[in-house]
Each structure stands twice: as structure tokens, then as C-alpha cells.
Amino acid sequence: xxxxxxxxxxxxxxxxxxxxxxxxxxxxxxxxxxxxxxxxxxxxxxxxxxxxxxxxxxxxxxxxxxxxxxxxxxxxxxxxxxxxxxxxxxxxxxxxxxxxxxxxxxxxxxxxxxxxxxxxxxxxxxxxxxxxxx
Amino acid sequence: xxxxxxxxxxxxxxxxxxxxxxxxxxxxxxxxxxxxxxxxxxxxxxxxxxxxxxxxxxxxxxxxxxxxxxxxxxxxxxxxxxxxxxxxxxxxxxxxxxxxxxxxxxxxxxxxxxxxxxxxxxxxxxxxxxxxxxxxxxxxxxxxxxxxxxxxxxxxxxxxxxxxxxxxxxxxxxxxxxxxxxxxxx
Numbered sequence: 593x594x595x596x597x598x599x600x601x602x603x604x605x606x607x608x609x610x611x612x613x614x615x616x617x618x619x620x621x622x623x624x625x626x627x628x629x630x631x632x633x634x635x636x637x638x639x640x641x642x643x644x645x646x647x648x649x650x651x652x653x654x655x656x657x658x659x660x661x662x663x664x665x666x667x668x669x670x671x672x673x674x675x676x677x678x679x680x681x682x683x684x685x686x687x688x689x690x691x692x693x694x695x696x697x698x699x700x701x702x703x704x705x706x707x708x709x710x711x712x713x714x715x716x717x718x719x720x721x722x723x724x725x726x
Numbered sequence: 727x728x729x730x731x732x733x734x735x736x737x738x739x740x741x742x743x744x745x746x747x748x749x750x751x752x753x754x755x756x757x758x759x760x761x762x763x764x765x766x767x768x769x770x771x772x773x774x775x776x777x778x779x780x781x782x783x784x785x786x787x788x789x790x791x792x793x794x795x796x797x798x799x800x801x802x803x804x805x806x807x808x809x810x811x812x813x814x815x816x817x818x819x820x821x822x823x824x825x826x827x828x829x830x831x832x833x834x835x836x837x838x839x840x841x842x843x844x845x846x847x848x849x850x851x852x853x854x855x856x857x858x859x860x861x862x863x864x865x866x867x868x869x870x871x872x873x874x875x876x877x878x879x880x881x882x883x884x885x886x887x888x889x890x891x892x893x894x895x896x897x898x899x900x901x902x903x904x905x906x907x908x909x910x911x912x
Contacts, residue, residue, distance in 0.1 A: 616831055616834075616835060617831075617834065618827045618830055618831040618834065619831065643805075644805075645805040645806065646835050647806070647831055647832060647835055648809065649806065649809040649810075649813065649828050650809070651812070651813055651816055651817035653816075653817065655816055655817070655818075656812075656816040656817055657816075670800050670803040670804055670807055670810075670884075671810070671880070671883065671884050672810060672820070672825055672828065672829060672884055673810050673813045673814040673817070673819045673820050673825070674814065674819040674820075675819055675820060675821065675822045675825050676817075676818050676819035676820065676821065677821055677822065678818070679813075679817050679818050679819045679820050679821050679824075680817055681821065681824065682813060682817065682820050682821070682824040682828065684824075684827060684828060684831055
């Protein structure tokens with residue numbers, strides 16, 4: 593093994609776990625959305641890209657995009673929203689995942705009315721969340 | 727003995743009798759009064775000390791390391807306020823499992839475990855406060871009014887999913903906070 597090769601292996605061994613550790617363990621690993629939900633997500637992506645935070649929490653139910661539930665009331669500051677067992681699922685996406693989704697949008701299409709987006713394959717090397725060890 | 731001497735002796739004897747009759751009960755009454763005053767003074771000093779200790783907790787909560795931890799937690803959550811408002815508005819809230827994952831994701835995303843450390847600081851604060859109250863070293867009424875009826879409950883409501891997550895490895899984690907928030911046994 594050459595010295596350069598050994599150094600490369602060392603850097604790889606040290607850097608890989610660090611890179612994985614930076615990822616969001618609790619973010620979505622795979623999106624499985626109806627066309628309507630997907631379109632809702634696509635509509636929201638440009639606004640997400642402009643913010644500086646690392647995580648995004650989005651509802652993509654029809655009402656979340658139509659604003660049907662809008663009663664004009666405001667949320668509760670830094671408190672988490674109230675729990676509601678019948679509320680729609682909330683997507684958890686990291687900044688890297690949002691960037692990857694934005695990049696891959698043109699290549700994604702619905703099959704049988706569903707859009708399936710697997711981050712580990714679609715965003716290999718850029719936005720795949722670390723394997724959760726939970 | 728002349729009549730005058732006899733009369734003087736009788737007067738002296740009456741005074742002596744009067745003294746003997748009243749001195750004992752009066753001295754006992756005086757001692758009892760002094761004891762009551764001492765107890766009252768002790769209670770007053772004790773109350774002052776209790777209040778003083780409770781105010782030390784209030785001071786720490788508003789300006790000390792606990793205040794810093796609370797500020798840090800608010801700063802950690804603040805970037806997500808728009809998301810929270812939006813979810814509350816369009817999604818009628820969030821499912822409990824989403825709430826847990828959202829909170830844990832935010833806490834785990836914070837640099838150098840700072841959010842987890844700040845939560846520990848506030849949790850430790852409530853451990854100290856409730857111990858102080860239970861040992862009658864702090865004023866329960868003030869502690870209830872200032873911390874337990876609002877602030878502890880608000881903190882519990884926000885971070886309950888994280889507390890439950892921590893209890894998977896430490897069953898008594900944040901039990902004092904839970905008690906102060908009135909959530910123990912619910």
C-alpha cells in the first residue's frame with residue numbers, strides 16, 4: 593500500500609462517519625405521495641430553499657395546500673403545534689434533501705397516481721439521511 | 727410588739743404573700759410569652775429565609791444559567807416557528823408521533839448537543855426547586871404561583887416528547903418538572 597493510498601483510506605475512514613453524523617436521522621428516507629400531495633410539495637419547495645435553517649416540517653395534505661383550514665388564527669409562538677391524532681402526516685426534510693428534491697424534480701414522474709422518491713438512491717451521496725439506529 | 731409594729735409587720739407580710747401568690751404565675755406567664763415570641767420570631771425568620779431562597783430560584787430562572795438555557799432553547803425553536811404556525815393553521819395540529827419526531831429532530835440538529843444540555847439545565851433547576859420546597863426550605867406558595875402554575879406546565883407541554891424519549895433510559899428523568907407542572911400520575 594502506498595503512502596498516498598494509506599492517507600486516502602485514513603481520510604475516508606475518518607470523514608465518512610462525520611458526514612453521516614451530520615445528516616438528519618429523523619428525516620424522511622422515502623416519500624410516497626399521491627400526485628396531489630407531490631404537487632403540493634413541489635409548490636412549497638422554492639420557498640423552502642430561501643431559508644437558512646437545516647430542517648423543514650411540511651404538511652402536504654390537500655387542505656395544507658388549499659388553505660381550507662385557514663381560520664385566520666395564529667400559532668403559539670415557539671410552542672409546538674397542538675397534537676391531533678387525525679391530523680395529516682408531516683414530512684420532515686433536511687436542507688440537503690430539499691436541495692436534492694429541487695434538483696431532481698424534472699426527473700420525477702407519477703406511476704399509477706403515486707410518486708415514490710427514495711432519497712438513498714435518488715440523492716446518492718448528497719441527501720440520503722443516515723440509517724437511523726433507533 | 728406595739729400595735730404600730732404589728733401593723734407594719736402585717737403590711738409587710740401581706741405584700742410578701744401577694745408577691746408569693748403572683749410572682750410564680752406571672753413569671754410562668756412571662757416565660758410562656760417569651761417562648762411564644764421566640765417561636766413567632768423563628769417562624770418569621772424562617773418565612774423570610776424561605777422567601778429569600780425561593781427568590782434565589784426566581785433570580786436564576788430570570789437571569790442566571792437557567793435563563794440562559796431557556797433563551798438558548800427558544801433560539802433553537804425560533805427558526806421553526808413559521809412551520810409550527812403553518813401546521814397549526816392548515817393541518818389542525820400534528821399527530822403525536824410527528825410531534826415527537828419533529829422535536830427530536832430539532833434537538834438532535836442543534837450544534838454540540840446544546841439543546842439537550844439546555845433542557846437538562848432546566849430539568850435540573852426544577853429538581854432543585856422541588857427538593858427545596860419538599861424539604862420546607864423554600865416557600866411552596868410562591869413556587870406554585872411563580873413556577874408550577876404556568877412556566878413549568880408550558881415547558882412540559884413543549885418538551886414532553888423529549889422527556890418521554892429520555893425516560894426510555896432513565897425512568898425518573900424530569901420527574902420534579904412533571905410534578906411541578908401537575909402532570910405526575912396523569
